Amino acid sequence: MAVATQLEILDLRHFSARQLRPLLETESRVWEHRLRWNYQSSTELLLQYLDSRILPGFVALDRGRICGFTFCVYEGQKAVVGDAFAIANDTPQMLQTIQTLLHQLLQLLQNSPGIQRIESQLLLYDTGSINEAFLAAGFAMYPRLFMERDLNTSANAPQASPELNLPANIELFRWSTDYYQAAAELIHECYLGHIDARINDQYCSLHGSLRFLHNIVRFPGCGVFEPNASWVLRDRHTGSIVGMLLCSRVASDVAHITQLCIAPAWRGRGLGRALLDHCTHHLARAGFAAITLTVTEANQQAVKLYENHSFFTRHRFDAMVLDRTNQSS
Numbered sequence: 001m002a003v004a005t006q007l008e009i010l011d012l013r014h015f016s017a018r019q020l021r022p023l024l025e026t027e028s029r030v031w032e033h034r035l036r037w038n039y040q041s042s043t044e045l046l047l048q049y050l051d052s053r054i055l056p057g058f059v060a061l062d063r064g065r066i067c068g069f070t071f072c073v074y075e076g077q078k079a080v081v082g083d084a085f086a087i088a089n090d091t092p093q094m095l096q097t098i099q100t101l102l103h104q105l106l107q108l109l110q111n112s113p114g115i116q117r118i119e120s121q122l123l124l125y126d127t128g129s130i131n132e133a134f135l136a137a138g139f140a141m142y143p144r145l146f147m148e149r150d151l152n153t154s155a156n157a158p159q160a161s162p163e164l165n166l167p168a169n170i171e172l173f174r175w176s177t178d179y180y181q182a183a184a185e186l187i188h189e190c191y192l193g194h195i196d197a198r199i200n201d202q203y204c205s206l207h208g209s210l211r212f213l214h215n216i217v218r219f220p221g222c223g224v225f226e227p228n229a230s231w232v233l234r235d236r237h238t239g240s241i242v243g244m245l246l247c248s249r250v251a252s253d254v255a256h257i258t259q260l261c262i263a264p265a266w267r268g269r270g271l272g273r274a275l276l277d278h279c280t281h282h283l284a285r286a287g288f289a290a291i292t293l294t295v296t297e298a299n300q301q302a303v304k305l306y307e308n309h310s311f312f313t314r315h316r317f318d319a320m321v322l323d324r325t326n327q328s329s
Contacts, residue, residue: 006062007062007067007097007100008060008062009059009060009061009100009101009104010058010059010061011057011058011059012056012057012059012071013053013054013055013056013057014059015059015066015069016050017047017048017050017051020047020050020066021047022066023067023068023069024046024085025043027039027083027085027124028040028043031124032251034124034315035123035124036148036251036254036290037254037292038251038254041224045219055071055072055073055082056071056072056073056074056105056108057069057070057071057072057082057105058071058105060086060097060100060101062088062097067088067097068084068087068098068101069083069084069085069086070098070101070102070105072108074112077114077115077117078115078118078119078201079109079112080118080119080120081102081106081109081119081120081122081320083122084101084102084105084122084130085098085124086098095130098125099133102130102133102134103133103136106118106134106137110137115324116323116324117323117325118139118321119199119200119201119319119320119321120139120319120321121199121318122317123146123294125317125318126315126317127143127317127318128318130318134320137322138322139320139322140198140321140323141319141320142195142199142297142318142319142321143297143298143317143318143319144199144294144295144296144297144316144317144318144319145294145295145296145297145303145313145316146292146293146294146313146314146316146317147292147293147294147312147314148291148292148312149280149290149291149292149306149309149310149311149312150289151280151283151288151289152289164274164277164278165270165274166233166274167269169235169236169237170234170243171233171234171236172232172278173231173232173233174227174228174231175227175246177217179232179244180210180213182240183213183232184206184212184213185209186241186244186261186263187203187259187261188205188206188208190262191203191209191261194299195296195298195299196296196299198321198323199296199319199321200212216259222248222256222258223248223250223255223256223258224248225247225258226247226248226249226255229255229279229283229286230245230247231244231245231275231278231279232244233262233271240263241263242263242265242271243261243262243263243266243271243275244259244260244275245260245275245279246258246259246260247283247291253288253289253290254288254290254291254292255288255291255292256291256292256293257279257291258293260275260276260293260302272305273305273308273309276306276309277309279291280309292314293311297316
């Protein structure tokens with residue numbers, strides 16, 4: 001507890017990108033080590049926002065030295081905890097600093113007028129390691145898995161071009177921006193009543209699903225979108241999209257599946273397996289060494305699908321949600 005008495009917590013907007021760059025570059029190296037993720041593009045984007053002095057958040061100083069930060073973003077009546085990171089002499093000190101920062105941030109958010117919902121997914125931290133502040137504030141916790149498949153080992157590498165075992169009236173197409181609206185409609189349809197819609201309320205509306213898709217395609221938060229490694233399945237009779245797999249590049253040789261969904265009426269026919277087979281074969285041929293994804297642990301059907309495709313769990317982390325509209329009902 002000694003570290004807590006040394007900490008000074010100040011408003012993030014008092015600090016410039018230049019002052020925070022060394023800390024963020026340290027965090028970028030942690031992302032690469034823990035999750036094989038080149039976080040540099042996200043770091044540069046965040047530094048631009050920091051220099052605008054508009055991000056709500058806090059910085060921790062230990063004897064005047066910057067040792068941690070956290071921030072959030074407002075989206076209407078929702079706030080998202082965007083990040084929390086700290087450095088210290090040992091892990092307990094580091095986690096204590098993060099807890100202190102998060103307590104401060106959550107107190108700010110809970111006292112922000114009009115905020116009805118707060119979401120957070122801090123991928124770097126093991127399940128349970130930073131949940132004290134969230135539990136104290138009444139958040140619901142949803143364990144999630146960060147899964148990986150190595151495409152280099154002989155056991156996991158796709159052996160040959162897979163035969164796409166698709167129904168006769170289903171066609172495979174590479175992603176195109178022409179599919180934007182239909183893809184958002186598919187995402188919205190697929191997550192109605194789904195546990196992931198409790199974690200990310202963007203899934204709960206068509207407008208939110210469009211925003212989610214836009215964030216994947218346009219911004220580097222989930223890697224750099226790879227249209228050539230993203231695919232849709234279309235019903236040749238109706239022209240409707242019945243399945244989709246979207247992929248990003250998170251390192252020079254690592255891809256990340258940002259979305260895999262199959263229309264409810266088409267589930268149970270092997271379309272998800274076919275998209276995974278096609279994607280992994282394409283990425284292996286393109287020289288990728290690994291592919292990663294995240295999935296909610298309670299979504300056992302999806303977890304089993306990925307495990308059957310040689311994905312293993314590299315890391316467990318928590319999604320945290322506070323929904324005041326549900327609390328009041």
